[in-house]
Amino acid sequence: MTAQQQFSETNIGDVITGRNFTVMRETIQDFADASLDYNPLHFDDKYMEKTFGKTSFDGVIMHGMQNFALISRTLTDWLIPRGGFHRRLETRWLKPVQLGHSITPTATISGKRQTDKGFWLLFDIAVTNQDGDMVATGNSMAEFLDIIPGDAK
Amino acid sequence: MTTLDLDNFETDFWKDVDKRKTWDEIIPGELRDTTPVTLTKEVIARYARGVGEDNPIYFDEGYAKTTPYGGIIAPPSIHILLMFACTTTEDWMRTPGTINAGQNWSYHIPIRPGDTITMRGTALDRFIKKDRLFAVHENTFTNQHGQVVCTGRGQTIRPA
Numbered sequence: 001m002t003a004q005q006q007f008s009e010t011n012i013g014d015v016i017t018g019r020n021f022t023v024m025r026e027t028i029q030d031f032a033d034a035s036l037d038y039n040p041l042h043f044d045d046k047y048m049e050k051t052f053g054k055t056s057f058d059g060v061i062m063h064g065m066q067n068f069a070l071i072s073r074t075l076t077d078w079l080i081p082r083g084g085f086h087r088r089l090e091t092r093w094l095k096p097v098q099l100g101h102s103i104t105p106t107a108t109i110s111g112k113r114q115t116d117k118g119f120w121l122l123f124d125i126a127v128t129n130q131d132g133d134m135v136a137t138g139n140s141m142a143e144f145l146d147i148i149p150g151d152a153k
Numbered sequence: 154m155t156t157l158d159l160d161n162f163e164t165d166f167w168k169d170v171d172k173r174k175t176w177d178e179i180i181p182g183e184l185r186d187t188t189p190v191t192l193t194k195e196v197i198a199r200y201a202r203g204v205g206e207d208n209p210i211y212f213d214e215g216y217a218k219t220t221p222y223g224g225i226i227a228p229p230s231i232h233i234l235l236m237f238a239c240t241t242t243e244d245w246m247r248t249p250g251t252i253n254a255g256q257n258w259s260y261h262i263p264i265r266p267g268d269t270i271t272m273r274g275t276a277l278d279r280f281i282k283k284d285r286l287f288a289v290h291e292n293t294f295t296n297q298h299g300q301v302v303c304t305g306r307g308q309t310i311r312p313a
Contacts (some may be wrong), residue, residue, distance in 0.1 A: 034234065035233045036162050036164075040166060040249045041251075053285055064253030065256070070204075070205070073205060085260075088259045088260065089256075148221055150300065150302075
């Protein structure tokens, strides 16, 4: 199938729901070991009792970039089998995610656009927690391409 | 160029804390000190596993060859690792209490095993909003062919 054909099979309004993720000490450790981000915000209970300028937390928090990686996984797991190339992700963190919290990312196709050289899909991103609160919001772009950029050796 | 050695990474972010730039000392436009790193198949697989990426395209060469990608690629989000792998213990992104406020990243070319990635990073801007101290960081990652692989910008709230 050509990129154009694959692009034509996508629909505005389609919702992609990512896997649910529960934050535990082990998931924080795994993420730190993967990302090399060992900020005490994610590990040190004593440290987290203090206030950070205008901000204070109720215990250690999940890495913001864990959220970013989970959104990214949600998009690529859906895009790669459909011939889509993940082009861009923009996020804003609204609320901290803490131990025991469960979050689920969703991506909704919000637009389709053909440019001179590409077929583009636009997504609205939302991540909600176990209480239905929005913890992150954002948007994303994917391109449908006949040839993957770069040198595949 | 350094092959990334994950087992000897300094995980104590309090080390060198006094040598890092505070919000007052961050100069927009000034380059951060970075070192290129080479990403092996093992490093990519370990990153993928750690962040819960289980698509075999990130670790199974036999499978990856059957896809349009023609071989293993790194998960696009691997810049999360590169941000710390390419910088020094004196980099202000390690300062305890650095709070992530949001990010935007663009992807140009997939990173592949054996690629040597160079990071160019600056503070693009700094400001005070709602009584909080913000820094905006901007980064460009290139491969050994000089091609841009990804670029990104983020905002952090700096410890006051």
